[in-house]
Amino acid sequence: MSGIFSFMDGYRHFMKTYTDPRTADWFLSGKLGHLVVILVSYVYFCTKAGPRYMKDRKPYELKTVIQIYNLIQVFASMYLVYEGIMGGWLHEYTFSCQPVIPGEKGMRMARAVWVYFMCKLVELLDTVFFVLRKKYNQVSYLHLYHHTLMPICAWIGVSFLPGGHGTLLGVINSFIHVIMYTYYFLSSLGPEFQKFLWWKKHVTILQMIQFCIIFYHNFQVLFRECSYPKFINFLLATQAAYFLYLFGCFYVNQYMKSQKKKRNQQLANEATHVASNGKLKDNGEVKANGDVTNGYVKSNEELENGSAKQNGYVENKAKVN
Structure with a gap:
């Protein structure tokens, strides 16, 4: 017991x-226990309680709720991009090294960091909606790792470093979310809009570019003098590299391997269709209601009774694909 009390005193x-001190009294700022309860409940619901609850139930539609939610995320992300740029990155902040600006001068960025933290908590609903819709x-x-880690990073920011070097992550991430939640909103409007949403995979590409920028931004400062905690730079750099790997694997599986698999399946279906309407010769030529020679189909007149020719050879000019 003495060890526990000693740990709590140290904490x-x-x-x-x-x-x-500027953010110490803000909602959930500095309250690690509250954050842990929220995230543990989130993971438990999404992996255990939620699927168990939905087991014998029909999926909830939630169309209107999700549309409103997506619009709120779009406008909140636009606000964060604007505040992040105007609060420091457009004028005072430098890419190579940016300490936290103390006092009232840095309050605008501090408030933006807190709003970003709140957005990361609200974004946990993404997964809740997936579960409720089965x-x-x-x-x-x-998905779970990303949505669990980001509130932790944002909590560290608002509690200890509400401003400075790490806030570039929030600005870039919010910009990506403007595009991403706009896509989700348009997609939720129905098939008449979904057919125009060709740019889904490009959102993933933008996310990977984001992680490249964040990695370089935090990695390069490790080798220079800067009044910003190197541990936080190291944490952000390593997590950016790990996310780049995870999103890269997702991109390969979702948009490269799956597309190749679809093409192979399409070719197999075409071959099956052709074979069902004729014979597939050993040398790869196809008889389809006739004979194939050099890619052209001879007409049935040549094959009547198996070998008869009427008035010479007649060739159909439609190539077999």
């Missing part, structure tokens, strides 16, 4: 020493 001392294939390791 309280750490939080009192390093928590930014779209369990969407609840992947990548």
Whole structure:
């Protein structure tokens, strides 16, 4: 028991020493226990309780709810991009090294960091909606890991570093979310809009570009003097690299291997269709109500009774694909 009390005393001392006093009293800021309860409940619901609850139920439609949710995310992300740029990255912040600006001067960025943290918590609903709609294939390791880790990173930011170097991540991520949730909103409007949404895979490409920028932005500062915690730079750089790997694997499986599989399946279906209307010779030529020579189909007149020719050879000019 003494060890537990000692740990708690050390935790309280750490939080009192390093928590930014400007944000210490803000909702959920500096309250690690609250965050842990939220994230543990989230993972448990999405992996255990939710699927168990939905087992004998029909999927909820939630169309209107999701449309409103997506629009809120679009406007919230637009606000964060604007605040992040105007609050520092357009004028005062530097790419190579940016300490946290203390006092009232940095309050605009601090407020943006807190809003970003709230958005990361609200985004947990993405997975909840998947579960309630029984779209369990969407609840992947990548999805759960991403949605669990981002609130932790945002909590560290709002509690200890509400501004500075790490906020570029929030600006870029919010910009990606403007595009991503716009896509989700348009997709939810129905098939008449979905047929124009050809740019889904490009959102994944933008996400991978995002991780490349974040990795370089935090990795390069490790080798220079900068009044920003190197541990946070290291954490952000390694996580950006890991996310790049995870999203890269997703892109290959979703848009490269699956497309190749679809093409192979289409070719197999075409071959089956052709074979069902004729004979497939050993040398690869096809008899389809006639004979195939050099890619052209001879007419049935040549094959009447198996060998008869009437008035010479007649060739059909339609090539067999």
